[in-house]
Amino acid sequence: MIKKMLAMACLAIVFTACKKEVTTNNTADEVNISARFNEMLDNYYEEGLQLNPVQATFTGDNRFNDQFPNPLADETVAKVKGYYTKYKQELEQFDDATLSDSEKMTKAILKWECDMNLEGFRFKQDYFPIDQMWSINLVAGQLASGASAQPFKTVEDYNNWLKRLEGYLAWMVSAEEKMKEGMQQGYVLPKSLILKVIPQLEALTVEDLDKHLFYNPVKSFPEGFSEEDKKQLTDAYGKMVSEKIIPAYKSLHTFMSTEYLKAGRESSGISDVPNGADFYNYQIKLYTTTNMTADQIHELGLAEVARISSEMETIKEQVGYKGDLKSFFDHVRNKKELMPFTEPQQVIDNFNAIHDRMKPQIEKLFDVKPKTPFEVRRTEAFREKSASAEYNPGSLDGTRPGIFYTPIPDVTKYNTYSDESLFLHEAIPGHHYQISLTQESTELPKFRKTLWYSGYGEGWALYSESLGKELGLYTDPYQYFGMLGAEMHRAIRLVVDTGLHAKGWTREQAIQYSLDNEAESEAGITSEIERYMANPGQALSYKIGQLKIRELRAKAEAALGDKFDIRQFHNEVLETGCVPLALLEDKINNWIAASK
Template sequence: MFKKVIVLLMFGLFLAGCKNEPEQESENKKDTAAVRENFDALLQDFYDKGLALDPISATVSGDNRFNDRFPNKLSKSYNDTLKNYYKTYMERLKEFQDEDLTETQQMSKDVLNWELEMHLETLNFKNHEYFPIDQMWSVNLFMGQLASGMGAQPFKTVEDYENWLKRVEGYVKWLNTAEEKMREGMEEGYVLPKSLINKVIPQLKAMTEPDLEEHLFYKPVKNFPSNFSEEDKNRLKEQYTKMIKEKVIPAYQNLYNFMKNEYLEAGRTTSGIADIPDGEEYYKHQIKKYTTTDLTAEEIHQLGLDEVARISAQMEKVKEQVGFKGSLKEFFEYVRNNKDLMPYKQPDQVIAHFNEIYDRMKPQLNKLFDKKPKTEFEVRRTEAFRENSASAEYNPGSIDGTRPGIFYVPIPDATAYNIYSDESLFLHEAIPGHHYQISLTQENEQLPMFRKTLWYSGYGEGWALYSESLGKELGLYTDPYQYFGMLGAEMHRAVRLVVDTGLHSKGWTREEAIQYSIENEAEPKASIVSEIERYMANPGQALSYKIGQLKILELREKAKKELGDKFDIAQYHNEVLETGCIPLELLENKINAWIEKQKQS
C-alpha cells in the first residue's frame, strides 16, 4: 500500500510538472520581455537625462524643451554631475545580460559601454576645461550660428525669442568662466599655440560690433515673424538691445582684451599637443576616441605615407591624361590657379553649381541605395562672420525631419572659388555622405533615441569619405579635373594621417606640416594653413576620415569576395547605414555576421 501511494504521488508530481512546463515557458517569456522593456527604459532615461545636461544638443536634435538653458560646462559642479551621470549608467548596464536582449539591444549595450568609457576617460584630462575656446571647434562659434536666427535655435514665437534671452544669460556666464579657466591653464602650462590665438582674436573682436543694426545677435530682431504684435516687437527689441549692449558686447570685449593682451603673450611657440602636461597620453586618447581603433600613432603615420604614395601614382595618370608636361607639384599649382576652374562671379552661382551636381546624380542613386532619407536638405553659403576660417560642413536636420539638413559652403570670394573638387565635396558633405548617413539614422524607428544623435568620426567621416569613391558609379567624375578633385580630396585625408601624427607625436612644427601638405596636395596655401591649424586645435580628429574609409572599403571587398553573385551593393549599404554611428570594431563584427548569414541563405 505504501509503495502504491508513493507511485501515485510521483505520478501526480510528474503530471504537475508536465502541466507547469508551458506555464514555466510562459513565465520565462514574460521575464525576458520585462528585461527588454527595462533595458529600453534605461536607454530612454539615459537619453532624456543627457538632453537636460546638454540642452544645446537637444535644440540641435529638434527637442525644444530646453531652449532657454545654457549650463556652465566649465564649472566644477557641472563636471561632477556629468561624471556621476556616466558612472551611474555604466553600473546600471551591468544588470543586463546579452542573452536576454535582442540583437539591436545588444548592439546598443556595446555602443553605450563604449560611449561611457570614452567620456569618463576624457574627463580625466584637463584639456576640456583649459582649452574652452579655439578658432574652429569651440561653442562660441556655434552660438554665433544660433544667434543669427538661421540655425537650429527657433525664432518663430514670442516664447522662442524669450528663450534665447534666457539662454544668452547662461552663455555670458560661460564666456566669463572661459577666461578664468584659460588663466588657470596658463599657470599649469595649458595654453594654445600663438598661431591659433591670432585666429581667435579677430573672431572675438567681430562680436564687439558697436553698431546694433550690424551685430549678429540683433539679427532675430530684424526678422520678427509677421504675426507678432507691435507691443511684443517693441518689448523684445528693447530687451535684445539691452542684452547686447550690457551683456554680450562687454563679455566679448573682456575676453578679447584678455586674449589680445595677456593670453597671446603666454601662447606656445610649439605646435603639437605633446608639449602640454600629459600631452602624449592625451593624444593616445584622442586617437582612440576619433578612430575608434587601437592603432598607434606610428602605425597611422606609416599608413598615411603608404596612402600618399598610392594616390600620387593615380594623380600622375590624370596629369598625363590632360597633357600637362610638368611635375605633379607643378600640376597642383596649375590646378589651384587655373582660371577656367574659377568660372563664377557671385556666391549664388556656386550654390547653383552644387544643386546641378545633385540633379545629375539622382538617376543613379537607386542602383546603390534602396533606402533614402525623407529629411530634406539645402545648400547654403556659410555665414559671413565665420566663413574666412570655416571649411565646408554639414549640419544635420532635426530628428523629426521638420528642419532640413544643411550643407554650408564658405564663399568669401566667388571669383576665386575653384570648382575642381566640388563633385567629391558634394558626395561627402551632402548625398550620399553625411546627409544620408545622419538622416537615415535619425529616421530609423528601431534605434533608441540616444543612438540617433551619437557621432563617431571613424564611422561618420569614414562613410562620407567612402561616399566620395562612389562618384563614377553615380555618373560623376566624367571630367578629369573633377576626378582629380576626388583624388585630391582623398590625398588630403591621407596627408592628414601624416601631418596630424607628425605634429602631435613626432615633434613637427606648424611650418613643417604646412610644407608637407603643399608638396603633396593641390589645396591652396591659405586653405592648407587653416587645415594645419585645425589639426593643432583638435588632435586626432583628422585621422578618422581615412581610417574609417579604409575599413568600409575593406569590408565591402571582403563581402564581394566571399558572397560572389550573392553580393548586393544596395544591401551592403543598408547594413552599414542602418545601425547609425558605431565604433568601427562593432561595425566589422556586424558585417562579418551579415556575410555569414548571406552565405547560408
C-alpha cells in the same frame, strides 16, 4: 545526483506538459528584461538632454531652449561625471545572455560612451575652452544668427534665447578664468591659433547694433507679432547686446589679444602640454574608435600618400600636362577655367546642379533614402574665413532641413575642381544620408540617433566620395582628380596629425608636407593644419573609417559573388547608425555569413 536524475526524469515524462509553461515564463522574463533595458536607455537619453540642452535644441527638442548650463562650472562637471558613472553601473545589471543581438550592440555602445567620457575627465580639456573652429562661442554665434537650430517663431522663442544668453555669458566669464588657470599650469594654445581667434572675437565687439550678429533676430520678426511685442523685444535685444554681449566680447578680446597671446606657445603639437602624449593617445581612440598607435597611423598615411600619388600621375598624363606632379598641383590651383564664378550664388547653384546630375543613378546604390529635406547654404560671414565646408543635421522630426554649408570668402578665387567629391561627402549620399537615416530610424533607441563617432561618420562620408563614377559623376578628369585630391587630403592628415602631435613636427613642416602632396591652396592648407592643432586626432578618423568600410565591401563582394547586392550592403552599414568600427565589422561579418 539523485535530485538531478529525478529532475531529468520529470522533464522526460512531462516534457510536453511543461514545455508551454517554461516557454511562457522565459518569454515573460525576456519581455521584462527588455522593458527594463529600454527604460534605462530612455532615462539615459532624457537625462542627457537635460545636461546638454543645446544638443537638445539641435535635435529639434525645444523643451530646454532657454537653458545653457555652464560646462566649465564645477557643479556641471560633477553632474556629468555622475551621469556616466551611474549608467555604467546600471549597464552591469544586464547580462549579455539575456539580451537580443540589437540590445547587445546597444549595451556595447553605451558602455563605450560611458568609458570614453569618464576617461576624458583625466585631461585638462577645460583649459582650452576657445579655439578658432570647434568651440562653444562659434556655436553660439550660429544660434544667435537666427538662421540655425534656435527657433525664432514665437515671442516665447525670442525670450528663450535671451534667457539662454545669460548662461552663455556665464560661460564666457568662466572661459577667461580657465584660460588664466591654464596659463599658470602650462596649458595654452599655440600663438598661431590665438591669432585666428582674435578677429572672430573682435567682429562681435562692433557697437552698431544693426551690424551685430546677436541683434539679427529682431531685424526680421515673423508675421503676426504685435507692435507692442516687437517694441518690447527690440528694446530687450538692444539692451542685451549693448550692455552685456558687447562688453563680454570686448573683455575676452582684450584678454586674448594681450596677455593670452603673449603667453601663447611657439610649439604646434599637443605633446608639449602636460600629459599631452597620453591625451593624444586618448584622442586617437576617441576619434578612430580603434586601438591603433600614432606610429601605425603615420606609416599607413605614408603608404596611402604614395598610392594616391600614383593615381594622380595617371590623371596628369590624361589631361596632357607635361610637368611634374607638384607643378600640376599649382596648375590645378591656378587654372582660370576652374574658377569661373563672379557671384556667391553661382557656387550654390553648382552644387545643386551636381545633385541633379546624380539623381537618376542614386537608386542603383540606395533603396532606402531619407525623408529629411536638404539645402545648400553659404557659411555665415562671421566665421567664413576660417571655416571648412560642413554639414549640419536636420531636426529629429525632419522639420528643419539638413544643411550643407560652404564657405565662399572670395568667389573669384573659388576653385570648383573638388566640388563633386565635396558634395558626395558633406551632402548626398554622405553625411545627409547617414545622419538623416539614423535620425529617422524607428528601430534605434533615442540616444543612438544623435551619437557621433568620427571613425564611422567621417569614414562613411569619405567612402561616399568613391561612389562618384557609379553615380554618374567624375566624367571630367579634373573632377576625378578632385576626388583623388580629397582622398589624398585625408591620407595626408594621417601623416601630419601624427607628425604634429607625436613626432614633434612644426606647423610649418606640416604645411609644407601638404603643399608638396596636394593641390589645395596654401591658405586652405594653413587653415586645415591649424584645425588639426586645435583638435588633435579628429583628422585621423576619415581615412581610418573609409578604409575599414572599403575593406568590408571588398570582403562581402568576394564572399557573396553574384549574391552581393550593393544596396543591401549600404543598408547594413547605415541602418545601425554611428557605431565604433569594431562593432560595424562584427555586424557585416554576421550579415555575410547569413547571406551565404
